[in-house]
Amino acid sequence: MHLAVNILTPEVRRVPGLLAIQSDLSYALPRLKDYGYDSLELITTDPLSIDREELERTISEHGFSLVAINTGRVRGELGLSLTSPDDFVRINSIMRTKEIIDFASIWAIPVNIGILRGTIKEGGGETTTREKLISALSVLSKYAERKNVDLMIETVARPMMDFLNTLDEAENLINSVGSPALHLMYDFSQMELEEEDMYKAMEMHMSNARHLHFADTERKVPGKGKIDWRRVMSVLSDKKYQYDASIEVLPVPDEMKAAEDCARYLLPLLSAYGLK
Numbered sequence: 533m534h535l536a537v538n539i540l541t542p543e544v545r546r547v548p549g550l551l552a553i554q555s556d557l558s559y560a561l562p563r564l565k566d567y568g569y570d571s572l573e574l575i576t577t578d579p580l581s582i583d584r585e586e587l588e589r590t591i592s593e594h595g596f597s598l599v600a601i602n603t604g605r606v607r608g609e610l611g612l613s614l615t616s617p618d619d620f621v622r623i624n625s626i627m628r629t630k631e632i633i634d635f636a637s638i639w640a641i642p643v644n645i646g647i648l649r650g651t652i653k654e655g656g657g658e659t660t661t662r663e664k665l666i667s668a669l670s671v672l673s674k675y676a677e678r679k680n681v682d683l684m685i686e687t688v689a690r691p692m693m694d695f696l697n698t699l700d701e702a703e704n705l706i707n708s709v710g711s712p713a714l715h716l717m718y719d720f721s722q723m724e725l726e727e728e729d730m731y732k733a734m735e736m737h738m739s740n741a742r743h744l745h746f747a748d749t750e751r752k753v754p755g756k757g758k759i760d761w762r763r764v765m766s767v768l769s770d771k772k773y774q775y776d777a778s779i780e781v782l783p784v785p786d787e788m789k790a791a792e793d794c795a796r797y798l799l800p801l802l803s804a805y806g807l808k
Contacts, residue, residue: 533768533807535746535798536571536599536778537564537791543581544605551751551780552602553787561594563788567795570595573743573778575602577609578628579635598639599776600684600743601632603648613650614668615661626668630675637679642742644717645669646686652694661695666708673711684717684742689725697726699737706740716740719780721747724759731760734767744777746798751782753790755797765805773807 538552539560546554552575553560572591576582591598606612612625625648636643655661669683676683685702696702699716706714718734718741727733734741748757755761779794802808 533773533802534571534597534599534776535569535795535802535808536573536776537569538573538575538602538778538780540605541574541576541579541582541587543578544575545609549783550605551747551782553791555787557590557594560788561590561596564791565594565596567792568799569791569795571597571599571776571778573600573602574598575605576632576635577605579631582635584635584638598641600641600778601636601643602646603629603632603644604646606632607648607650612648613654614645614648615650615655615664617654617656622664622668626671629672633672633676633679633681633683636681640680642682642684642715642717643676644684644686644743646688646717646719647693649685649693649696658695662705666705669705669709669714670711673709673713676713677711682713682715682742683711684715686717686719686745687722687726688719689722699723699727699733703737703740715742717743717745719745719747720759720764721745721749721751721757721780724749724757731763731767734764735771738767738771738773741773742775744773744775745780746777746794747779747781751780752784753781753793753797754779756793761797761801765801765807768807769805 614625616622652658652661723730748754
C-alpha cells in the first residue's frame with residue numbers, strides 16, 4: 533500500500549482549512565518525502581489548465597507517484613453537481629468529470645465521486661436525485677471503462693450529504709449502475725459517524741474498495757481520536773487489501789505538521805500489519 537497526501541493542483545483556489553497540502557509542490561514534496569510519503573492524491577478542478585509535463589517532471593524528480601484524483605473542489609469551488617436540477621449545470625458536471633477521467637487515464641489511477649454527486653435537497657427529491665445520479669454514473673462509468681479508469685463512490689456523512697451515507701447504500705447504487713468501473717472508497721472519519729459497526733462494514737464491502745482516506749474522528753490525525761486503528765489495519769490485512777490510501781485530516785497546527793504526525797503514526801502501523 534502506498535500512503536499518499538492530498539495536494540492541490542495549481543489552478544485550485546487556496547482556502548484556509550482545506551484537507552490538503554496547499555503549499556507549492558517545490559516546497560512541499562521534499563518535506564513530505566522526508567516524512568516517509570511516496571505518493572500523492574491530486575485535487576483538481578480544471579485538468580485542461582494544468583501543465584502536465586511540468587507536473588509529471590516535478591513529481592518524478594522528487595520520487596513520487598500518483599494514486600488517485602479527488603473531485604471535491606469541483607463542487608466546492610465551481611458549484612457543479614451530477615444531480616443538479618439545472619440541466620446546464622448537470623451536463624457541465626458530466627463534461628468536467630470526463631475531463632478528469634481523461635487526466636486520470638494518463639496514470640491509470642482512480643477518480644473519487646463524493647460531494648460532486650450533489651444532494652437530495654438540491655436535486656428535487658430522493659427518487660429524482662437517485663435517478664439523475666444513476667443516469668450520470670452510467671454515462672461516466674462507460675466512459676471510464678474505455679479509459680481504463682476506476683470511479684469510486686465515497687460515502688459522506690450527514691449533514692454534509694443527505695444520501696449515500698453508508699457503504700450498504702453506496703454498494704446498492706453501484707449494483708444499480710452495473711459497471712465494472714464503479715467501486716467504493718472508504719473515508720474512516722465519515723464512516724465512524726454513519727456506520728452502525730464500522731469494522732463490520734469494512735469487512736462486508738472490502739472486496740469492492742479501491743482507495744482509502746485515513747482520518748480519525750473529527751478529521752483529527754489518526755491516533756488522536758476514537759477510531760481503533762489497529763483493528764482497521766487488522767481488517768485490511770485479513771482481507772488482503774491491495775490498493776492505496778491517502779491522509780485527509782485537518783491542517784492542525786498546520787498542513788505540514790499534520791502530514792508529519794500522520795506519517796509518524798501510520799507508517800509503522802502499516803508495516804506492522806504487512807500493508808506497507
